[in-house]
Amino acid sequence: MKTGNIYIPKPAVIEKVEVEEPETWTFTLGTPLEHTPGQFVEISIPGYGEAPISIASPSGEKLMLTVRRTGTLTGALHRKKVGEMVGIRGPFGRGWPHQEAQGETLLLVAGGIGLAPVRPIIEDAYRGRLNYERLLLLYGAREPALLLYKKDLDRWAKKLEVFVTVDRKNGCETAPKVWDGRTGVVTELFKEVDFSPGRTWALVCGPPIMMHFATKGLISKGVPLNRIHLSLERHMKCGMGICGHCQIGGKYVCKDGPVFSVHEALSWREIPDELEGVA
Amino acid sequence: MNEPVPVAEGDCLSQAFVLNRKDLGQLIERLKRTYERVYLPVGDAFREAGSIEGISFTGARALFGPKKYFFPPRESLFRFTKEGNIEDLLKEEKGAVIGARVCDLKALEVLDKYFGELPEPFYLTRKEGTFVAGATCTEPHQSCFCVQFGGLSTEGLKYDLWFTDFGDVILVETGSARGEEVVKDLDLLNAPKELLYRKERIIERVEREQGFRRINDKKIFDWFSEEVTHEIWERLAEECYACGKCNMICPTCHCFDVVDMTDLEGSGERVRIWDACHLFRYGLVASGHNFRGERLARAQYRIYDKFYYPYERYGIFACVGCGRCFEACSADIDLRDVLKVAGGEGS
Ligand SMILES: Cc1cc2nc3c(=O)[nH]c(=O)nc-3n(C[C@H](O)[C@H](O)[C@H](O)COP(=O)(O)OP(=O)(O)OC[C@H]3O[C@@H](n4cnc5c(N)ncnc54)[C@H](O)[C@@H]3O)c2cc1C
Ligand code: SF4
Ligand code: SF4
Ligand code: FES
Numbered sequence: 001m002k003t004g005n006i007y008i009p010k011p012a013v014i015e016k017v018e019v020e021e022p023e024t025w026t027f028t029l030g031t032p033l034e035h036t037p038g039q040f041v042e043i044s045i046p047g048y049g050e051a052p053i054s055i056a057s058p059s060g061e062k063l064m065l066t067v068r069r070t071g072t073l074t075g076a077l078h079r080k081k082v083g084e085m086v087g088i089r090g091p092f093g094r095g096w097p098h099q100e101a102q103g104e105t106l107l108l109v110a111g112g113i114g115l116a117p118v119r120p121i122i123e124d125a126y127r128g129r130l131n132y133e134r135l136l137l138l139y140g141a142r143e144p145a146l147l148l149y150k151k152d153l154d155r156w157a158k159k160l161e162v163f164v165t166v167d168r169k170n171g172c173e174t175a176p177k178v179w180d181g182r183t184g185v186v187t188e189l190f191k192e193v194d195f196s197p198g199r200t201w202a203l204v205c206g207p208p209i210m211m212h213f214a215t216k217g218l219i220s221k222g223v224p225l226n227r228i229h230l231s232l233e234r235h236m237k238c239g240m241g242i243c244g245h246c247q248i249g250g251k252y253v254c255k256d257g258p259v260f261s262v263h264e265a266l267s268w269r270e271i272p273d274e275l276e277g278v279a
Numbered sequence: 280m281n282e283p284v285p286v287a288e289g290d291c292l293s294q295a296f297v298l299n300r301k302d303l304g305q306l307i308e309r310l311k312r313t314y315e316r317v318y319l320p321v322g323d324a325f326r327e328a329g330s331i332e333g334i335s336f337t338g339a340r341a342l343f344g345p346k347k348y349f350f351p352p353r354e355s356l357f358r359f360t361k362e363g364n365i366e367d368l369l370k371e372e373k374g375a376v377i378g379a380r381v382c383d384l385k386a387l388e389v390l391d392k393y394f395g396e397l398p399e400p401f402y403l404t405r406k407e408g409t410f411v412a413g414a415t416c417t418e419p420h421q422s423c424f425c426v427q428f429g430g431l432s433t434e435g436l437k438y439d440l441w442f443t444d445f446g447d448v449i450l451v452e453t454g455s456a457r458g459e460e461v462v463k464d465l466d467l468l469n470a471p472k473e474l475l476y477r478k479e480r481i482i483e484r485v486e487r488e489q490g491f492r493r494i495n496d497k498k499i500f501d502w503f504s505e506e507v508t509h510e511i512w513e514r515l516a517e518e519c520y521a522c523g524k525c526n527m528i529c530p531t532c533h534c535f536d537v538v539d540m541t542d543l544e545g546s547g548e549r550v551r552i553w554d555a556c557h558l559f560r561y562g563l564v565a566s567g568h569n570f571r572g573e574r575l576a577r578a579q580y581r582i583y584d585k586f587y588y589p590y591e592r593y594g595i596f597a598c599v600g601c602g603r604c605f606e607a608c609s610a611d612i613d614l615r616d617v618l619k620v621a622g623g624e625g626s
Contacts, residue, residue, distance in 0.1 A: 003397075003398060003400050004367075004369070004400065005356065005357060005367045005368075005369040005400060006397070006399075006400060007356040007357060007537075007549065008356075008357050008365055008367060011363070046359035046361075046363070046365075046539065046541075046545075046547070046549070047359070047361075047539050047541045047545050047547060048539060049537065049538065049539050049549075050537070070565035070566065071565045074565070085363055207566065207568075208568055233564060234562065234564070234570055235561070235562050235563060235564050235570070237535070237536060237537045238537065240397055241396060241397060242393075242394070242397055242399050242535075243534060243535050243536070243537065243551070243554070244533060244534035244535070244554070244556065245534065245536075245554070245561070245562075247556075247584075247588075248570070249588075250583070250584070250587065250588030250589075250591055250592060269503070269504070269507050269583060269587060269588075270507075270576070270579075270580065270583070272570075273568070273570055
């Protein structure tokens, strides 16, 4: 019944660092990992703690993590260089219902760094390892410079239906080049795309306010509540359903989630901020 | 309490023994031989046994219970050096906790559920290595309401020994092979049936003095299921200081934070520390969003996490009726008020 010390991370070496934008870098670690899209790992640096980070690479490939610098651990990670070590625990959590959705329409709605946890699905669909009738990606960022995986977006657009928008054209004066794409929040894209709601699975990940409006929009489009799935973000410590930090409505977001259907979440005695007043 | 104890002749029990109070020291010494450290209630709290002077298993639970020996307030998980070496700090732990009450042991069973789900190795290792002797309460505290959750019955509880303190003698019942071994080594005499009857009478009195009835679990659960917006929650939130004292003192609260503590060179330990869901920063994330920023949400959450969520997940309540949380509360918030409303007695 006992296990070893599950708090000790496994060492992993940083093989590659790509700068998505000054505050958000993608780290590729030399350790492949078997996982389900939507799961996350706890990344550890002794002395700086741990943080939950979504797995951005398809299962079985070298582990890719896209990390925005926001505090202690993420700050320390951004000072690491290629060849240095970090620690990993995981994968943890319940991922997306991307398997059930095969053969039907998959609608991915992502905001900002929320593109990372759906990236493995897009990549697998692009390479034909997952088969959908249609795959639509609706992706929004605050400004052009903050869009993640810019090269991937262009590549995916060749096979999949990719819609990208930014809240505003030039947030900072040093914007690299002129933006000639769409502007407006990601939910504006619902006006542009057409899909049959009864055959659609919608997977949503982004800041709380974006998930709120996206869910509202999907409901009004007629997508059933049990086909809208959100990846919830909560304060996490252990990632394994022990420390209690991530709990909402009696569920451990780290273990029972982070992906929940809107149908399930609305049945809780504590309504997630993301869903306050959506239905 | 001070009636003379009949001397054992004939009508005796096979799993009950008599320990003379003056031999309590021998029992503790015997336990130390196998379990190294012995912890027992001294005044307000459990402490390591020193002299047996003034030790008593009468009265009721200590304000600060024995949870800390199974789930310490601060526990090192592993050590790291600045070169990146890691030393595992999970090791066998031994100890004996004696004089725990029914509510203390029921609380450990609640923790068994939470920590058993993974399973969590630090708690389970301590649990396995710890000898436990319970004790019958002889006088309830004002705040005790365990009767609402089944009272002083030890049926189904796991323990190694069970004490009932009659003053000059202590009735010692065995509950496990480990317990039997200890009793055998001490050469204790079998107890007369009469002592057990007297124990039963004490239990009846203590339960009666609490003045409560067993609650209807399903009814309570259903109330929590329906009444998320009941006005009592507003009242609680208004009074609550959100200090987290009730979390810290509760024998079933089990949340923790994890922090790295380092020396100036960068070597150190990853440590887990008790945390409290009442505290403002509990649900705060790096973006600045606080998922339980409202005091109302936090005050309500703690109580839902005693009566609703654990019932949903494990079919149990995570409250054992020890009354510690409101004995400790600076704002005099009494959990029993909520249960009264939930049980349909007044609002
Ligand atoms: C399931 C999940 C997946 C995530 N995926 C990504 C990702 O792919 N890329 C990315 O950049 N960020 C991601 N985040 C957010 C990321 O975990 C936080 O930005 C990070 O924990 C901040 O840690 P810090 O030490 O730098 O910040 P500090 O503010 O110093 O935080 C200290 C500690 O608080 C906790 N904490 C603080 N904020 C959060 C938070 N938002 N979520 C969970 N715990 C938090 C952590 O234990 C953290 O170590 C994800 C969060 C969750 C819950
Ligand atoms: S709540 Fe019950 S078991 Fe706990 S100390 Fe009071 S009387 Fe004893
Ligand atoms: S909630 Fe209060 S009464 Fe119930 S077990 Fe915890 S401290 Fe005791
Ligand atoms: S992060 Fe510890 S329980 Fe979910």
